[in-house]
Each structure stands twice: as C-alpha cells, then as structure tokens.
Amino acid sequence: MTVELVNRILEGDVRTAARLMRGIEDGAADAFGEMADLYPHTGKAYIVGITGAPGGGKSTLVDTLITTFRQRDMTLGVVAIDPTSPFTGGAILGDRVRMQKHSTDSGVFIRSVATRGWLGGLARAAVSIIHIMDAMGKDIILVETVGIGQQEVDVTRLADTSIFVLTPGSGDAIQMMKAGILEVADIFVVNKADLEGASRSKMELQAMLGMKSGACEEWEPSVLLTEAVNNIGIEELVDEILKHQAFLVSGEGMEKRRKERARLELTEAIESSLKDYIDSNVDKAFLEKLVDDLVQRRTNPQAAASQIIGKSIKR
Amino acid sequence: MTVELVNRILEGDVRTAARLMRGIEDGAADAFGEMADLYPHTGKAYIVGITGAPGGGKSTLVDTLITTFRQRDMTLGVVAIDPTSPFTGGAILGDRVRMQKHSTDSGVFIRSVATRGWLGGLARAAVSIIHIMDAMGKDIILVETVGIGQQEVDVTRLADTSIFVLTPGSGDAIQMMKAGILEVADIFVVNKADLEGASRSKMELQAMLGMKSGACEEWEPSVLLTEAVNNIGIEELVDEILKHQAFLVSGEGMEKRRKERARLELTEAIESSLKDYIDSNVDKAFLEKLVDDLVQRRTNPQAAASQIIGKSIKR
Numbered sequence: 001m002t003v004e005l006v007n008r009i010l011e012g013d014v015r016t017a018a019r020l021m022r023g024i025e026d027g028a029a030d031a032f033g034e035m036a037d038l039y040p041h042t043g044k045a046y047i048v049g050i051t052g053a054p055g056g057g058k059s060t061l062v063d064t065l066i067t068t069f070r071q072r073d074m075t076l077g078v079v080a081i082d083p084t085s086p087f088t089g090g091a092i093l094g095d096r097v098r099m100q101k102h103s104t105d106s107g108v109f110i111r112s113v114a115t116r117g118w119l120g121g122l123a124r125a126a127v128s129i130i131h132i133m134d135a136m137g138k139d140i141i142l143v144e145t146v147g148i149g150q151q152e153v154d155v156t157r158l159a160d161t162s163i164f165v166l167t168p169g170s171g172d173a174i175q176m177m178k179a180g181i182l183e184v185a186d187i188f189v190v191n192k193a194d195l196e197g198a199s200r201s202k203m204e205l206q207a208m209l210g211m212k213s214g215a216c217e218e219w220e221p222s223v224l225l226t227e228a229v230n231n232i233g234i235e236e237l238v239d240e241i242l243k244h245q246a247f248l249v250s251g252e253g254m255e256k257r258r259k260e261r262a263r264l265e266l267t268e269a270i271e272s273s274l275k276d277y278i279d280s281n282v283d284k285a286f287l288e289k290l291v292d293d294l295v296q297r298r299t300n301p302q303a304a305a306s307q308i309i310g311k312s313i314k315r
Numbered sequence: 316m317t318v319e320l321v322n323r324i325l326e327g328d329v330r331t332a333a334r335l336m337r338g339i340e341d342g343a344a345d346a347f348g349e350m351a352d353l354y355p356h357t358g359k360a361y362i363v364g365i366t367g368a369p370g371g372g373k374s375t376l377v378d379t380l381i382t383t384f385r386q387r388d389m390t391l392g393v394v395a396i397d398p399t400s401p402f403t404g405g406a407i408l409g410d411r412v413r414m415q416k417h418s419t420d421s422g423v424f425i426r427s428v429a430t431r432g433w434l435g436g437l438a439r440a441a442v443s444i445i446h447i448m449d450a451m452g453k454d455i456i457l458v459e460t461v462g463i464g465q466q467e468v469d470v471t472r473l474a475d476t477s478i479f480v481l482t483p484g485s486g487d488a489i490q491m492m493k494a495g496i497l498e499v500a501d502i503f504v505v506n507k508a509d510l511e512g513a514s515r516s517k518m519e520l521q522a523m524l525g526m527k528s529g530a531c532e533e534w535e536p537s538v539l540l541t542e543a544v545n546n547i548g549i550e551e552l553v554d555e556i557l558k559h560q561a562f563l564v565s566g567e568g569m570e571k572r573r574k575e576r577a578r579l580e581l582t583e584a585i586e587s588s589l590k591d592y593i594d595s596n597v598d599k600a601f602l603e604k605l606v607d608d609l610v611q612r613r614t615n616p617q618a619a620a621s622q623i624i625g626k627s628i629k630r
Binding site for chain 1: 351358370584585586592606610612613615616623624
C-alpha cells in the first residue's frame with residue numbers, strides 16, 4: 001500500500017502528493033508514517049527561500065521566477081507559507097491567484113501552507129511538503145514567506161539559497177537588520193526598482209552588509225534590482241541563484257547546509273515526539289490540578305514540570 | 316541564603332533583582348532555583364502588553380504611560396523585549412534612553428531583554444523577569460515588544476491587557492490582521508493622531524473589528540487616538556486600561572487569563588526540562604551519527620528521534 005503510494009509520488013502524481021500533503025496538514029498519523037517511507041527519496045531538489053514584507057511585489061516576483069526557471073527547462077515546486085487569520089480565511093492573499101496561470105503546467109506544483117497556530121519555530125508540515133515536492137522530482141523548490149521576523153530567519157535554515165525582497169524607501173532594511181535577517185540572506189532583491197530611491201536603497205543595503213566585515217564570510221551577498229511586473233532583472237536573479245548553488249556545491253557549503261538542516265529536522269522530530277508523548281501519557285486531570293496549584297501559588301512551574309516528567313523519564 | 320535573597324526582592328531591592336535577572340538571562344542554574352522560591356510571591360501585579368511596528372512612537376507612548384501611572388500613585392515595572400542584532404548590539408533602540416528620566420524614580424524599574432536566538436515561542440527569561448518585578452511589588456508591569464508577528468501574539472498570552480499601537484496610513488492594520496493580532500488585542504491605539512488619516516485609520520480598524528461579529532466576545536476592543544509626543548490621549552488610555560482591568564476582575568476573565576498563563580508556563584517548563592534532559596543525556600557522538608545517517612538518507616527524522624527518545628522515556 002505505502003510502496004504504491006511512494007511510487008506514485010516518485011512518478012510525480014499530483015493527486016497522490018496533494019492527498020498526502022492534506023494528511024500532513026491535518027496531522028494524520030499515517031501521513032507521517034508515509035513521510036518516513038518517502039524520506040530516502042528526498043535530498044535532490046535545490047531549495048530557494050524567498051521572503052520580505054507584504055506589499056513588496058513578492059508574488060509577482062515568484063511568478064516571473066517560475067516562468068524563467070521553466071524557460072530553462074527546470075521543474076518547480078512552490079510552497080507559500082501563509083499567515084492566515086480566521087477573519088480573512090486567507091482571502092487577503094488572493095493575489096496569489098495570479099500564479100494560477102502555471103496550473104496547467106505539469107512542471108510546476110504550487111501549494112499554500114497555513115501557519116496559524118504554529119508556535120515554536122519551523123513547521124513540521126512545511127518541511128514535509130518540501131520533502132514531498134523533492135521526492136516528486138522537482139528541480140527547484142521555492143519557499144515563500146511573508147513578513148520580517150523569526151519565521152523568516154527560520155526559513156533560511158531550510159533553504160540552500162535565501163533571498164530577501166525589499167522595496168525602495170520602505171524602511172524594510174532596518175527591520176531586516178533588527179530581525180537578524182541581514183546575516184542570513186544570500187541574495188537581496190530591491191524590487192519595484194522603478195520607484196524613487198531604488199539605487200539609494202541598494203547602496204544603503206550594501207553599506208549595512210559591509211558592516212559584517214568582521215566575520216570572514218566566503219559568499220558575498222549580492223544586492224540586485226528588479227522590476228518584477230516588467231520582467232526586468234529576473235534573468236539576472238536566476239543567474240545569481242544558480243551562481244550561489246555552484247558556489248555551495250564547489251565548496252563545503254552544500255554539505256554544511258544539508259547537515260544543519262538534518263540536525264534541525266532531528267531536533268524538531270525529537271521535540272514533537274516528546275510533546276506527543278507528554279500529551280498522550282500525562283493524566284489530564286493531574287495536569288489541570290497542577291495548573292490550579294500554580295494559579296494559587298501552591299507550587300512553581302519548575303516543580304510542577306518535574307512532577308510530570310518524573311513519571312515519564314528514566315533516571 | 317535564598318530566603319535572604321527572596322526577602323530583599325520582596326522589599327524591592329533593585330540591585331538584588333537586577334542580579335537575579337542577569338542570572339536568568341545567562342541561564343545560570345541557581346537563578347532558576349531562586350525563581351522557584353520567588354514564585355509563591357507573584358501573581359499580584361497587573362500586566363499590560365504593548366506592541367506594534369517600529370516607528371510607531373511606542374517608546375514615547377510607554378514613557379508617557381509611565382508618567383501618568385506614576386501620577387496616579389501606581390508603581391511600575393517595564394520589560395522591553397528587544398530584537399537585537401550582532402550588527403547593532405541593540406544600539407538601534409537607543410531611543411529608549413528617553414525613558415532614563417525615570418531612572419531616579421524608585422517607583423519605576425525598567426529592564427530590556429534580548430530576544431535574539433530565542434526560538435520556540437515565549438521566552439523563559441521574559442516570564443521570569445515579569446515575575447521578579449511582580450514580587451518586587453510593582454502594581455503595573457508594562458511589557459513592550461517591537462514588531463507584528465507571532466512573538467507579539469505570544470506576548471498577549473502573558474498580559475492581562477494587550478495594547479496594539481499603529482500609526483495613521485501605515486498599513487499596520489492589514490499586517491495585524493494577517494498576523495492574527497486583531498483577535499487578541501484588548502485596546503488599539505492610533506498614535507501620531509495628528510498625522511493625516513488618523514480618523515480613517517480608526518474607522519478602518521473599527522470596521523475590521525466589526526468583522527468579528529460572529530464571535531460572541533464580551534469585551535469590545537476599543538480604538539483610541541493618541542499623540543504621545545504631545546501627551547494627548549494618555550489619560551484616556553490609562554482609564555481604558557483600568558476599565559479593562561475592572562471588566563476582567565468583575566467577571567471570570569481574570570481567572571481565565573491567569574489560568575491560561577499558568578498552563579502556558581507549565582507547558583514551557585515541561586518542554587525546557589525535556590530539552591535540557593535530552594541535551595545533557597544524549598550521547599553527542601550518537602546524535603552526530605544520526606545526523607550523518609539523515610544526510611545520507613539511511614534513516615528518517617522520525618525513526619532517528621525514536622532511537623534517541625527510546626533511551627530516555629519509560630514505555
């Protein structure tokens with residue numbers, strides 16, 4: 001049964017892949033079992049993270065990147081990590097429908113993942129969806145996030161090449177600096193470069209990157225100007241991505257990033273397993289009693305945690 | 316020894332409190348032990364969360380809030396959660412020095428906490444610092460974060476009253492909606508209300524909040540206009556905070572929030588203890604071997620995690 005499913009995904013069957021992805025998002029237990037069988041067939045795709053504040057024209061940029069990679073005969077998976085709200089049900093990101101034009105192209109597979117309710121770093125579901133697209137044989141996987149924050153820094157840890165998109169005069173560079181994004185991006189894109197201040201934004205960014213002089217980085221992050229709506233600068237961006245890939249492959253960078261990613265996934269898997277274990281083994285009534293004791297200050301969090309853990313851990 | 320330390324903090328001794336806070340931030344083992352002794356003396360302070368994008372005049376607003384609360388004879392703790400970057404070393408938030416004018420007032424205790432490197436939701440250090448200020452007898456604890464994202468949503472779970480600050484025409488409201496902040500804030504403040512579009516921002520926000528009509532919320536979040544630099548609207552904001560406090564105390568809201576917070580703290584404590592346990596008990600060489608196996612696809616994350624956990628958990 002599972003062998004059949006794995007084979008269908010390896011053949012690139014979209015329906016099977018989509019069904020497995022839904023299972024992952026719903027937290028279905030058998031879906032995670034199937035991921036284990038799929039895992040040996042992953043690790044071939046090249047993962048590109050794209051992030052930046054809303055309103056930066058990122059959807060259009062991703063759209064033109066898809067077109068350009070396709071012209072170079074590469075297949076793509078696109079994972080859009082969406083912050084959703086019960087208010088909007090995701091309608092706010094309706095501009096993503098523009099990408100629908102690729103929906104008849106079997107070389108492109110686009111999938112949104114909702115982040116709402118995910119606390120604690122990287123989402124297991126996003127990682128699994130990347131693995132599924134990888135196993136389907138996609139050459140490039142674009143992972144898009146919206147925002148400037150910890151989640152965006154986390155995404156760079158998933159990606160081989162991390163791209164950060166900003167717009168002229170937006171103050172995004174300062175926010176990126178605050179969020180610690182400047183240190184982790186490989187390529188910066190000043191999109192909407194036809195707007196006033198594009199060259200200044202580029203220079204400011206280069207100056208900020210120059211502040212990194214202390215560290216002995218091998219790859220010099222580049223700053224590119226694009227106008228996604230006019231399809232300007234996209235070929236150069238794709239060239240730069242492939243140049244970064246060649247750089248990583250020729251040195252130890254690729255091996256290092258993949259190892260870091262495996263370590264991250266292992267840590268995540270250990271933590272989720274422990275949480276699952278606690279969730280299913282700790283007596284709910286006992287937990288609620290401890291919560292009451294905490295509210296009444298009859299105990300403290302550390303002592304209460306020890307009581308819970310003492311029942312589960314070998315000492 | 317510890318009894319003495321606890322007593323000094325209960326008496327409001329700033330040096331002792333600051334030393335304990337440093338221990339907490341450095342992750343000193345004995346500091347967490349001391350927190351356990353302090354915990355029974357906490358739970359009296361009223362916690363107010365204040366958040367919003369950078370550039371919204373939040374520091375000035377906090378500054379005027381401190382002054383206004385002090386005029387009403389209330390003492391304050393202020394915890395500024397700072398995103399720092401190795402590039403800047405926090406210098407970027409130098410405008411916080413404005414608050415220094417309160418440094419000679421023994422009724423105000425201000426402390427910054429760096430968030431850099433904290434993955435996984437709420438920071439244990441921030442929670443501990445709030446507890447210390449609480450034990451010192453501060454009436455109000457203001458917790459300030461910078462940004463619009465998951466961290467800000469998390470902070471609301473720490474607070475009794477959550478305030479979100481935006482500026483006219485900034486597009487912050489849309490970002491808040493995306494981040495799921497609209498649902499969790501108790502009071503909205505349109506600061507810099509002298510700028511064009513302030514009334515429109517207020518109306519837009521009220522319209523968005525109206526979208527919540529489906530849910531049967533008891534507290535109707537309010538939208539206030541302020542000009543912090545001109546000290547306009549601050550009295551009204553303090554009134555609104557105290558009105559919300561009265562609302563929570565009169566109903567089940569306060570009990571509910573404190574219970575939720577205790578549950579959150581317990582969960583955090585369980586997870587950190589488990590992580591500490593794994594960190595100190597898992598053979599590093601074995602872990603690295605599993606990472607290599609993952610990179611080579613000889614195993615999968617779930618199976619590798621089970622191997623690690625199998626050695627530690629009672630089945």
